[in-house]
Amino acid sequence: MSTPTHRFHDPSHRALAAVLAAVLALSALLAAACASSGVNQGDFNLVSLEEEWQLGQKLERDLAKQLRLVNDRAALSYVNRVGQRIVSQTEMRNLPWEFHIVADNEVNAFNIPGGHVYVNTGLINAADNVAEFTGVLAHEISHGVSRHGTEQLTRSYGLSIVASLLLGENPAVYQQILAQIVGTGALARFSREAEREADHLGVNYMARAGYDPMGMASMFEELLRRRGSQPGAVGQFFATHPLTEDRIRDVRAQAEGIDRSRLASRDSGYQSLRQRVGP
Numbered sequence: 001m002s003t004p005t006h007r008f009h010d011p012s013h014r015a016l017a018a019v020l021a022a023v024l025a026l027s028a029l030l031a032a033a034c035a036s037s038g039v040n041q042g043d044f045n046l047v048s049l050e051e052e053w054q055l056g057q058k059l060e061r062d063l064a065k066q067l068r069l070v071n072d073r074a075a076l077s078y079v080n081r082v083g084q085r086i087v088s089q090t091e092m093r094n095l096p097w098e099f100h101i102v103a104d105n106e107v108n109a110f111n112i113p114g115g116h117v118y119v120n121t122g123l124i125n126a127a128d129n130v131a132e133f134t135g136v137l138a139h140e141i142s143h144g145v146s147r148h149g150t151e152q153l154t155r156s157y158g159l160s161i162v163a164s165l166l167l168g169e170n171p172a173v174y175q176q177i178l179a180q181i182v183g184t185g186a187l188a189r190f191s192r193e194a195e196r197e198a199d200h201l202g203v204n205y206m207a208r209a210g211y212d213p214m215g216m217a218s219m220f221e222e223l224l225r226r227r228g229s230q231p232g233a234v235g236q237f238f239a240t241h242p243l244t245e246d247r248i249r250d251v252r253a254q255a256e257g258i259d260r261s262r263l264a265s266r267d268s269g270y271q272s273l274r275q276r277v278g279p
């Protein structure tokens, strides 16, 4: 008498069946959530891409009032061209991305949810060539593609607060996040794992976009050097992106494994950009 039909007449088995159904429903929900989390498989992100892009739009509007943005059309058009070239190699190429330049001498760049990437004029001055510049740009784009920002928000504030934030129902937390971006030059402090993920993806995207990913390693080395010689100028970057010798070694090793003979490290457009936004 142990056919499945008979089993479900027993009340305890019926309860088990209900639990199983609930587990199945939950796994379907989590699978759907994973599907929306871009390349970042294995991490749950319950914020939909549509919600993330809406939040990004709102943040971008408010940041424009609080940051000193560069409005030079030629400079913006160049940075956006290079940025889109990298984005076109990612899993989020079909979403709108926008690149902004902040008039700030700190060597820093950051990504906020919804495909907005900000680069400081200080970074453009510090990066000697387009490969070094795109090294940092690709790293930031990779944080965005991996959705590290909304992941970190969910971890810091909890899903219910993030949900209320997305609905525009939590102006206090929203203002706190905005103030943090303006004050620290980043949405969040990323974990070492997030940094490694952004480096690894960034190297691949750079190479596929035609830029020499060795530029990422040499830019990181430059940042480490500056931490010794002028710590004030790289403080924000180091506070939010833990950068170690290990990371640089891994980036270098990954870049060495790629055929770089046809990849660019210099272009004249980048040199004009430096002249336009230079000190």
Ligand code: ZN
Pocket (backbone or CB within 6 Å): 139, 143, 190, 194, 195, 198, 240, 241
């Ligand atoms: Zn980072």
